[in-house]
Amino acid sequence: MDSTIADQQPPKMEPAAESSSATAKQRKRKRKRNAIAHDTTTPLMILPIHAYPVGWNPVIKFEGRVVYGRTVEEVEKATAELLGIIQSKGGGLDGPVALGFDIEWKPTFQKGVAPRKAAVMQICVDASTCYVMHIIHSGIPSILQSLLEDPKYVKVGVSIADDVVKILKDYEVCVNSVEDLSSIADLKIRGDPKTWGLASLTERLTCKKLEKPQRIRLGNWEIEILSTRQLQYAATDAFVSWHLYQILRSFPDIVNDQNMEQGFIKKKKKKLGQGENIKA
Numbered sequence: 001m002d003s004t005i006a007d008q009q010p011p012k013m014e015p016a017a018e019s020s021s022a023t024a025k026q027r028k029r030k031r032k033r034n035a036i037a038h039d040t041t042t043p044l045m046i047l048p049i050h051a052y053p054v055g056w057n058p059v060i061k062f063e064g065r066v067v068y069g070r071t072v073e074e075v076e077k078a079t080a081e082l083l084g085i086i087q088s089k090g091g092g093l094d095g096p097v098a099l100g101f102d103i104e105w106k107p108t109f110q111k112g113v114a115p116r117k118a119a120v121m122q123i124c125v126d127a128s129t130c131y132v133m134h135i136i137h138s139g140i141p142s143i144l145q146s147l148l149e150d151p152k153y154v155k156v157g158v159s160i161a162d163d164v165v166k167i168l169k170d171y172e173v174c175v176n177s178v179e180d181l182s183s184i185a186d187l188k189i190r191g192d193p194k195t196w197g198l199a200s201l202t203e204r205l206t207c208k209k210l211e212k213p214q215r216i217r218l219g220n221w222e223i224e225i226l227s228t229r230q231l232q233y234a235a236t237d238a239f240v241s242w243h244l245y246q247i248l249r250s251f252p253d254i255v256n257d258q259n260m261e262q263g264f265i266k267k268k269k270k271k272l273g274q275g276e277n278i279k280a
Contacts, residue, residue, distance in 0.1 A: 057203065057207060057208055057209040058207075058208050058209065059208065059209050059210075059211055060202060060206060060208035060209065060210055060236070060240060060243075061211070061232065061236045062124070062130055062232065062235040062236040062238075062239035062240075064127055064128040064129055064130060064235075064239070065128060065129045065130070066129075066130050066132060066231050066232070066235045067081065067129060067130070067131045067132070068132050068134070068226065068231055069131065069132070069133045069134065069138065070134040070137050070138060070225065070226075071137065071138055072138045072139065072141055074138070075133045075134075075135070075138040075141055075144060076141045076143050076144070078131050078133065079131070079133075079141070079143045079144045079147060080143060081131075082123060082125060082129075082131050082147070083143075083147060085125050085126070085129065086125060086153065089125075089126075091152070096152060096153065096154040096177065097125070097152065097153050097154065098125075098154050098156050098242060098245050098246070098249075099123050099124065099125055099153050099154065099155050099156065099242065100122075100123065100124035100125075100130075100156060100157065100237075100238040100239055100240070100241035100242030100243070100245070101121075101122070101123055101155035101156060101157045101160060101163070101175075101178075101238060101241060102121075102122050102157050102163065102234070102237045102238050102241060103118045103119075103120060103121050103122070103163045103166065103167065104118070104119055104120040104122075104221045104234060105117060105118045105119045105120070105166075105221055105222075106119055106219075106220055106221050106222045107218050115166075116222065117136060117170040117171075118135060118136070118163075118166050118167055118170050118171070119134070119135065119136035119221035119222045120132060120133065120134055120135065120136070120221050120226070120230075120234055121133045121135050121140075121144075121167075122234040122235060122237060122238035123155075123238055124235070124238035124239045124241070124242045125242070126242070127239065127242075127243070130234075130235035130238050130239055132226070132231055132234045132235055132238075134226060135171070136221070136222050137224075139171070140167075140171045140173050145173050148167070148173055148174070148175045148176070149173070149174055149175070149176050150176065150177075151176050151177040152177070153177065154177050154178070154179055155175055155177065155178045155179075156178070156179045156180075156181060156241050156242065156245040157178075157180070157181060157198075157238075157241040158180065158181045158182050158196060158197060158198040158201065158241065159180065159182065160178045160179070160180050160181075161178065161180060163175070164178055179245070181196065181198070181201060181241060181244055181245060181248065182194075182195055182196040182197075182201065184245070184248045184249075185201055185204075185205075185248060187253050187254060188248050188251040188252075188253065188254065189204070189251075189254075190254060198210060198237065198240060198241065198244075199212055201244060202240055202244065205244055205247050205248070206243075206244075206247070210236070210237075210240055213233075216229055216230060216233045217233070
């Protein structure tokens with residue numbers, strides 16, 4: 001903040017002495033609510049339906065650093081920094097490194113008009129930093145292409161196969177090693193298989209709301225410079241994909257769980273059968 005502006009701010013008023021106790025309690029309750037609403041850095045368990053008031057869900061959003069690359073040089077620099085973070089995490093030598101992945105493009109609202117090229121690519125490797133590449137202006141430099149093609153880095157997202165096809169068609173770059181969160185969720189969450197969207201899966205796993213304002217989602221992603229709201233939207237989608245992958249990865253597969261349960265029942269029946277033979 002500019003120091004001249006900061007100096008003009010009115011002084012903070014101290015609360016009245018007689019209401020200090022009540023004010024302290026209010027502040028404590030507010031801090032507790034904020035902590036619940038803004039904690040996106042730690043893995044979350046599936047909370048029961050009654051965990052939040054009916055009709056109210058806190059909003060999930062990315063609160064870390066957004067690195068925006070628009071020119072070729074900026075995208076190359078951002079990708080080099082991203083690779084540095086990946087190397088600090090083992091570089092994929094200790095197992096695949098998960099990258100939250102998503103793309104955006106300018107929609108067409110006329111029938112028969114070919115879809116526009118992918119305009120923005122966002123990648124998130126942890127809760128602290130997200131990279132938003134304005135590839136409609138920069139293209140996909142070789143360093144970014146190498147990252148996308150490297151099988152050691154698993155790109156995760158919802159309906160990610162469609163994004164892979166679009167990148168291949170628009171830029172002739174093959175994105176290797178991808179995992180669809182919707183498919184993983186069907187292996188981890190009990191119930192009938194379904195096609196999950198990013199927002200619905202977020203609410204199911206975290207009891208938080210992923211905002212998808214149409215003015216941003218269907219906006220002009222080919223604009224000369226992305227707005228702050230566009231950057232926040234893009235970074236949040238990539239972050240949420242990474243975050244949900246961490247949660248799903250911690251769950252056991254339903255198939256294995258069911259097999260264990262069936263094996264336990266068989267052992268029980270076998271023991272019961274042996275017991276009856278002994279008694280006989």
